[in-house]
Amino acid sequence: MMKIGKLLVLITCFNSAVGSAQMIYPGYSDSAISQPIIEMDGIFDLQGSAIKREFSNTLLFGGFIDEGMKGRSFEKHSAVNRFGINANAEIRYINGSGGFMKRDSVAWMIKGGYFALGNLIYGQDAFGLLFYGNESYLNTTADFSNTRLDFAQFQKIGFGIVNKKNKSSVTLNVVNVQNYVDGTIRKGELTQNEDGSQINLDIQGNMLATTGANFNKGLGLSLDVDYRILVPWGKSTTTFQVMAQNMGAAYIYNGMQKIAVDSNYSYSGFDFETLTSDSNPFGDDFSIFDSLGIEKRDVKRFVPLPGYLQVAKLVDVTSAKKVQSFFGIRLYPTFSSIPQLFAGAYWKPTELLHVAGSVTYGGFGNFRGGLFLTLNLKQVNWMLGTEDVFGGVSKKGYGESLVTRLIWKINS
Amino acid sequence: MKQLFLILPLLALLTVACKREQAVWESDWQVPLLDDTLNLDKLVEDSIVSVNGGYYELAIDRTIYELKLSDIVDIPDTTIKDDYGFTFNTNVPPGASFVPGNVEEHVIDMGDIELKKIRVKSGGVQITAKSPIGTTCFFKIQLPGATKNGVTLTQEFEVPPGSSSNLSEVSGFVDLAGYELDLRGQTQGSFNKIQSKMSVKTDANGPQVSVTTLDTLRFTATINDLVIDYARGYFGSQLITDTISENIDALSKISSGIIDLPSSSIELELVNGLKMSAKAKLTELKNVNAQQSTVNMTHPTLDSWITINSATGTENSLQPSSTSLLFDGSNSNVEQYLENHGAKNDIGFELQLNPWGNVSGGWDEIFPQSSLKVNLKANMPLAVGLTDVVLKDTFDFSFKQDFTKTHVTSGTMWVKATNAFPLSGVVTLYLLDASGNTIATINGSSTFSSSVFGSVVNGILQKQSFVEFPIAESVLEQLDLVKQLSLKVTMNTPNPNTNISEQMAIPADAFFGFKVGAKLKVEARI
Numbered sequence: 001m002m003k004i005g006k007l008l009v010l011i012t013c014f015n016s017a018v019g020s021a022q023m024i025y026p027g028y029s030d031s032a033i034s035q036p037i038i039e040m041d042g043i044f045d046l047q048g049s050a051i052k053r054e055f056s057n058t059l060l061f062g063g064f065i066d067e068g069m070k071g072r073s074f075e076k077h078s079a080v081n082r083f084g085i086n087a088n089a090e091i092r093y094i095n096g097s098g099g100f101m102k103r104d105s106v107a108w109m110i111k112g113g114y115f116a117l118g119n120l121i122y123g124q125d126a127f128g129l130l131f132y133g134n135e136s137y138l139n140t141t142a143d144f145s146n147t148r149l150d151f152a153q154f155q156k157i158g159f160g161i162v163n164k165k166n167k168s169s170v171t172l173n174v175v176n177v178q179n180y181v182d183g184t185i186r187k188g189e190l191t192q193n194e195d196g197s198q199i200n201l202d203i204q205g206n207m208l209a210t211t212g213a214n215f216n217k218g219l220g221l222s223l224d225v226d227y228r229i230l231v232p233w234g235k236s237t238t239t240f241q242v243m244a245q246n247m248g249a250a251y252i253y254n255g256m257q258k259i260a261v262d263s264n265y266s267y268s269g270f271d272f273e274t275l276t277s278d279s280n281p282f283g284d285d286f287s288i289f290d291s292l293g294i295e296k297r298d299v300k301r302f303v304p305l306p307g308y309l310q311v312a313k314l315v316d317v318t319s320a321k322k323v324q325s326f327f328g329i330r331l332y333p334t335f336s337s338i339p340q341l342f343a344g345a346y347w348k349p350t351e352l353l354h355v356a357g358s359v360t361y362g363g364f365g366n367f368r369g370g371l372f373l374t375l376n377l378k379q380v381n382w383m384l385g386t387e388d389v390f391g392g393v394s395k396k397g398y399g400e401s402l403v404t405r406l407i408w409k410i411n412s
Numbered sequence: 413m414k415q416l417f418l419i420l421p422l423l424a425l426l427t428v429a430c431k432r433e434q435a436v437w438e439s440d441w442q443v444p445l446l447d448d449t450l451n452l453d454k455l456v457e458d459s460i461v462s463v464n465g466g467y468y469e470l471a472i473d474r475t476i477y478e479l480k481l482s483d484i485v486d487i488p489d490t491t492i493k494d495d496y497g498f499t500f501n502t503n504v505p506p507g508a509s510f511v512p513g514n515v516e517e518h519v520i521d522m523g524d525i526e527l528k529k530i531r532v533k534s535g536g537v538q539i540t541a542k543s544p545i546g547t548t549c550f551f552k553i554q555l556p557g558a559t560k561n562g563v564t565l566t567q568e569f570e571v572p573p574g575s576s577s578n579l580s581e582v583s584g585f586v587d588l589a590g591y592e593l594d595l596r597g598q599t600q601g602s603f604n605k606i607q608s609k610m611s612v613k614t615d616a617n618g619p620q621v622s623v624t625t626l627d628t629l630r631f632t633a634t635i636n637d638l639v640i641d642y643a644r645g646y647f648g649s650q651l652i653t654d655t656i657s658e659n660i661d662a663l664s665k666i667s668s669g670i671i672d673l674p675s676s677s678i679e680l681e682l683v684n685g686l687k688m689s690a691k692a693k694l695t696e697l698k699n700v701n702a703q704q705s706t707v708n709m710t711h712p713t714l715d716s717w718i719t720i721n722s723a724t725g726t727e728n729s730l731q732p733s734s735t736s737l738l739f740d741g742s743n744s745n746v747e748q749y750l751e752n753h754g755a756k757n758d759i760g761f762e763l764q765l766n767p768w769g770n771v772s773g774g775w776d777e778i779f780p781q782s783s784l785k786v787n788l789k790a791n792m793p794l795a796v797g798l799t800d801v802v803l804k805d806t807f808d809f810s811f812k813q814d815f816t817k818t819h820v821t822s823g824t825m826w827v828k829a830t831n832a833f834p835l836s837g838v839v840t841l842y843l844l845d846a847s848g849n850t851i852a853t854i855n856g857s858s859t860f861s862s863s864v865f866g867s868v869v870n871g872i873l874q875k876q877s878f879v880e881f882p883i884a885e886s887v888l889e890q891l892d893l894v895k896q897l898s899l900k901v902t903m904n905t906p907n908p909n910t911n912i913s914e915q916m917a918i919p920a921d922a923f924f925g926f927k928v929g930a931k932l933k934v935e936a937r938i
Contacts, residue, residue, distance in 0.1 A: 268447040
């Protein structure tokens with residue numbers, strides 16, 4: 001029951017029970033579209049290079065992070081670590097039985113989607129400071145330089161056209177930005193003496209973030225392009241997909257808070273006069289931002305959406321081959337993540353049940369192995385899988401992944 | 413397409429049904445709070461300490477009472493009215509003078525003060541002239557006896573044509589600043605008299621006008637807010653009875669204990685810069701400490717009149733007279749008085765000016781720099797013996813915590829002190845609610861040691877202490893209720909050999925350096 005609940009949470013906490021296209025599971029290059037199709041896909045993916053699944057799971061879904069849990073993740077950290085979250089869902093309706101603009105080879109398509117993408121690059125000391133406190137860094141320097149956080153949460157509604165024959169498509173979307181964060185600490189060094197009575201903070205950084213709880217903070221446009229190319233493959237041919245998703249920008253008219261700091265701050269405590277003055281640290285007029293020389297201002301500006309580019313070899317579910325390969329590469333140009341490489345095998349033991357396995361490297365984490373099961377009925381093709389098998393079965397894993405895809409060919 | 417519209421509401425329902433639990437973890441933080449060094453310069457308001465032989469001594473010299481000219485003489489606001497009525501009906505030709513221009517005298521009521529001469533520092537006369545004459549008139553006002561650089565004050569006003577039923581009116585202000593006013597009147601033998609003289613002339617280019625017995629020219633002069641900086645005459649035999657209260661806030665924080673001071677003396681010096689004699693007597697000299705214990709000073713001169721001689725010389729060569737009252741161990745209980753550490757000090761006195769009447773024949777003088785001052789002087793070694801002297805002070809405090817968000821669960825406040833004062837102290841913190849009730853008591857883990865137990869560093873004896881104040885979780889849970897923080901310090905001046913409190917001289921450059929920090933366990937909730 002708990003598993004089912006968790007499954008539901010995994011899907012619904014990120015606003016969807018439907019899937020996104022941002023998964024490594026291969027797309028199909030099957031028969032031409034001739035009937036209406038509803039496609040839903042979704043992914044919930046936590047991935048880190050050092051943070052254990054037990055830790056990230058508790059951090060995300062709640063609960064107590066005990067010392068053991070912190071320790072097991074902390075010891076795995078190195079100078080540069082990555083952590084990412086990718087939770088998204090998309091639903092598409094393709095009017096496959098009709099044409100578009102008097103052209104029968106093209107169908108129109110509408111889609112809606114929810115996306116939450118976050119990426120964090122940080123050092124071990126940043127993790128240590130946040131989860132252990134500064135007491136662990138007495139008589140030394142905690143270096144949290146080169147910390148970078150990107151996060152975007154947005155929804156989109158789009159209209160596009162699909163080539164019925166090869167399923168290439170292009171969609172123009174209107175995007176609602178719900179939350180957006182772009183922060184960097186270029187230099188961050190906290191030096192303390194032995195008894196913690198002297199602190200020196202050398203910090204340079206800036207952050208741009210939406211504030212408030214309102215759903216709509218900005219509007220924008222994005223373009224989704226799915227271009228499929230048939231290329232020779234051995235004695236046969238195969239389909240390669242060049243995909244660009246969420247390529248666009250939004251204007252945050254609701255305003256963002258821009259915080260910038262560039263200061264070297266030495267602090268050993270307030271003096272007696274300050275304590276008894278109007279600006280005493282326990283008074284209403286005291287501002288920690290002023291004390292640290294942090295500049296805060298509200299700005300309205302365009303921000304890039306976290307689009308991604310993917311080039312991948314697809315599989316053909318209608319093929320007579322029992323085993324097919326798939327592979328590809330994915331890039332997030334606006335995020336500071338490394339490219340993600342993936343490859344796998346697609347096995348059709350029966351017409352009803354298909355199985356795929358994958359290996360990935362990069363993105364927000366290191367090596368991962370995935371497993372996908374597909375139920376292939378006459379009208380419905382439903383896949384459920386994970387891009388991180390180890391994370392799914394062991395707390396020692398570095399992430400968690402759940403992916404699903406439903407394709408429903410409707411009788412017209 | 414129909415199916416699509418069935419799925420969307422289901423997705424929305426699932427979305428709303430999701431509520432996330434908080435992630436919680438604990439972390440340990442060290443936060444410096446205070447870093448300062450207190451010495452006598454910071455502790456004492458005025459510069460009342462000096463160094464003698466490597467030790468501090470108290471050197472107080474402050475004026476606690478001052479009687480100046482403005483306290484003795486207050487020129488009342490005075491209105492002078494001068495009306496001229498016509499005694500017969502006549503025609504007045506152009507350019508005719510028709511008011512005789514007699515000098516009028518006006519008495520300023522100042523009780524038994526009889527002034528012959530004053531000099532105005534600020535203020536003046538507001539003059540109003542009203543005319544019923546049907547042609548332009550020129551009013552000329554003179555104040556004989558009011559001179560500046562030898563020139564008599566004269567002011568002219570042009571008053572437009574008026575009528576009996578509708579008087580024309582002109583107002584003006586004559587600034588008297590810098591003027592010397594001879595108040596002896598026309599006879600030169602009187603006092604408190606201002607003279608005035610008015611003449612009126614019609615416009616030489618105007619028409620001939622007729623006047624009747626019903627017409628009256630009206631002239632009003634009002635002396636307002638006159639401040640003088642010199643006066644000569646007789647200032648009366650005023651008796652001034654007053655009590656000077658000197659509150660020493662620092663002493664009010666001592667709530668109990670015994671203070672032992674060395675032999676000391678206090679001097680009250682009466683400095684008379686007024687050119688008149690006076691006499692004074694102390695009626696009371698007492699202090700009250702925080703425990704409401706009162707000590708009355710005893711001294712042979714208490715309740716006895718002391719003669720205060722007149723100052724001598726001129727404005728430029730004034731020589732004040734000086735009279736001293738010394739309170740020492742031989743003639744008073746001054747040591748007991750000081751050891752009462754009374755925060756409220758009352759000095760009651762009576763002062764009589766010119767006790768023997770107008771013996772100078774009206775030649776008493778008060779110059780701008782003249783005053784009768786009472787100066788308090790004290791010189792004593794700053795050596796003090798403290799036995800369980802309790803100093804208590806209360807500060808406003810506010811620290812709000814939301815236990816559903818990131819908050820402090822427990823902690824310890826620590827103080828690292830370097831003490832160069834020969835005092836030891838035990839510190840206790842009391843957390844008080846809005847009504848002053850104690851919510852929690854936090855005891856320091858040890859004593860802040862006296863410098864006498866330390867060693868010489870940089871030429872001064874000093875001792876380091878590390879004291880912790882543990883703040884339990886139960887205390888932090890009530891922190892929202894805390895509105896005041898009360899600090900209690902129990903002080904002693906122990907002899908390093910006997911550990912018994914005795915008088916300790918405070919070395920020059922003594923200091924109390926401290927760093928205060930907090931070690932906190934924080935429960936983060938996101």
